[in-house]
């Protein structure tokens with residue numbers, strides 16, 4: 237009887253495994269985790285003597301004259317068995333969810349060592365009020381201004397989380413200029429046509445003007461562009477823009493960080509043919525895009541690689557790509573050309589984060605985190621605790637770095653744009669634009 241019970245439990249155990257794999261293979265995502273757990277619990281309980289106690293009574297009755305202590309021991313054993321079975325079911329369900337229902341297929345992402353040149357730039361907190369050089373512009377009026385640009389008249393533009401493209405006029409007044417909708421408006425750039433080029437991560441590359449809003453590019457090679465991030469127009473009208481990830485959209489950008497695979501691309505829109513083509517692919521989160529002053533090369537930031545690439549557009553190196561700057565103190569976001577030909581790069585705080593570095597080394601940890609929204613939000617919060625912008629020369633050498641080491645005034649800074657000796661700093665976590673007097 238005992239052997240038969242063992243065989244039955246063993247058989248049900250493999251049936252349980254088979255059941256789990258069947259669920260996983262079929263991708264039955266409509267079954268909630270809770271109902272799945274209950275299902276497994278019932279299967280295991282039935283197989284191991286649980287499920288209401290009828291089998292327990294039968295086993296007890298089949299025993300010949302059990303002594304009261306032996307019966308108590310058997311009850312204790314069965315109770316412990318049910319507990320173990322339940323825990324086993326939970327573990328299996330958990331593993332199935334982690335490995336087969338995970339939103340990511342990760343690979344380890346080793347952070348490159350910090351470049352020696354950055355060690356010579358200790359924290360200065362210039363972006364804090366203590367410097368008496370930074371002021372908040374448009375506080376409460378601009379929610380999450382990710383990027384900033386300025387036109388020939390000196391009017392400043394930004395796009396905000398409430399779906400507006402907003403203008404800051406020279407007289408200091410703000411204007412809700414054009415309503416686009418959604419919350420995924422990112423990079424902005426001026427166009428020689430008088431329009432503003434706008435990255436709507438979800439909808440695509442847009443052209444915004446007094447004559448309305450037009451979608452310039454939403455597909456490339458027949459597939460949807462999933463995550464339009466930053467844009468720049470060259471003097472011949474060609475528009476270069478980044479597609480941060482072909483797999484994850486703006487709302488789940490952190491999954492691209494956890495997956496750490498090269499889903500990003502640099503794209504090109506030709507206004508004469510209205511065609512969009514791929515310039516570079518296999519980038520680990522293609523982010524900021526900027527042209528050099530002579531427009532002989534462009535720079536595209538590869539956030540998860542802590543580097544920016546230089547792609548040559550003219551000369552002997554035309555069509556070739558090389559590293560512009562790497563081993564950065566964080567992940568580069570947007571990049572903008574400064575009047576003197578150097579570049580301003582906003583840097584996301586990804587280093588000095590032991591938890592993030594530990595997670596990045598383990599596929600299992602990544603899958604685990606990706607399944608728990610609370611853990612994901614903790615990672616995002618950890619990226620928002622500091623602000624860093626850096627000025628890099630045309631040769632890739634660092635000229636200056638400005639920061640807010642504790643996020644007292646600004647954090648999660650995504651762009652820095654210089655205009656008339658002032659640095660305008662945008663952030664996805666601020667409700668203002670930081671304006672810093674450069675000296």
Ligand SMILES: [Ca+2]
Nearest residue numbers: 465523569570
């Ligand atoms: Ca960006």
